[in-house]
Amino acid sequence: MQAEANGINIHYQLTGPASAPVVMLSHCLAGTMGIWDDQIKTLEQQYQVLRYDLRGHGATSAPDNDYSMEMLASDAAALLDALEIPGAHFMGISLGGMLGQNMALLYPEKVSSLILCDTACKIPQETHQDWEExxxxxxxxxxxxxxDGTMQRWLSPEFQKAHPDIAEKIRNMILATPVAGFAGCxxxxxxxxxxxKIGRISVPVLILVxxxxxxxxxxxxxxxRDAISxxxxxTLPQAFHLSNIEAAEPFNQTITGFLAKQ
Incomplete structure (x- = not known):
């Protein structure tokens, strides 16, 4: 489905029991909402699940300009408004976890709890040239x-060898990412x-890596973890960057246990 929000068209899916609390899922750079396929059946048993393609990714608009993390957080907030959802438990991986931190700071009334997966609160200055390259x-x-370089960071060689179908699906996501959206993000x-700033986040926070x-x-x-009270x-043993895929079972057990306490 598509929603007009924050000046762009955002592709989203909303599934699960209509009266249940909402869990909003935000994916990584060069991914799509399909990154969360291993979590959907588990979460839909007790929650409405809202997942969407970020600005510049999947079937969401991809303006050819620089984006900011504040812009990406405002996209998420505007999507909630467009769907008349007052707030949600927010889960983001990598880039999605970065914008989730901004979401909790800029729109605290919309974030019931925060699950941050394989992410950071600061990108080191010495890597800035790498991003430009x-x-x-x-x-x-x-x-x-x-x-190739992205796949080497995202999934271990052992996992890719054991699950070639999953590895191919993830590689195809990367290949299909609009260059303008990739560059902007x-x-x-x-x-x-x-x-x-993140010490000001006051909602319950779970971090997985x-x-x-x-x-x-x-x-x-x-x-x-040390900055947020x-x-x-x-920590998920042996997993690489996409821990929600490579360690899906313990990942799902951890997030559902956390959400059940909220």
Whole structure:
């Protein structure tokens, strides 16, 4: 389905019991709402599940300009308004976790709790040039130039070998990402730094991270945990960046246990 929100068309799906609390899911850079396929059946048993394609991804509009994390958070808030949903439990992975932190700071009345997966509260200055190089590669050669390197960070070689169908699905997401959307979101990530603000987040927070995540290592999750009072953190053994896929069963058990307490 499509909704007009914050000046763009946002592609979304809303499933599950109509009277149940809403869990809103936000995906990673170069992904789509399909990143959450392994969570849907579990969550739909007790919650309405709202997942959507971020600005510049999937079937959502992809303006060709720089994006900011505040812009991406305002997209999420505007989608809730368009659907007349007053608030939700918010779960985001990687880029989705970054905008989720901004969501909790900018629109605290809309966030009942926050689940942050394989993400960070600050992108190190020394990686800024890396992000510019990724943008340049995508604009020059298309997303195919980035697919191999991205897959190496996202899923372990062992998992890819054991689940070639899942690996192919994820690779196809990367390849189908609009270059304009990829570039816009890269700039939002490159400029992201709310380390000195996240201590103001007051809703319950759960942090999950893959033990072997090379993109946003465990130390980045520990930094968030230490900054937010009462935040819980769970490390998922052996998983890489997409811990919700590589360690789907313990991931799902952890998030449903957390949500049940809210």
């Amino acid at each position: 990724r943008i340049a590669a995508a604009r020059r050669h298309g997303m195919a130039a980035l697919a 890269c700039r939002a990530i490159r400029n992201f730094d709310i380390k000195n 893959g033990e072997n995540d090379p993109g946003t290592p465990v130390e980045m999750s520990q930094e968030i 009462g935040a819980e953190m769970v």
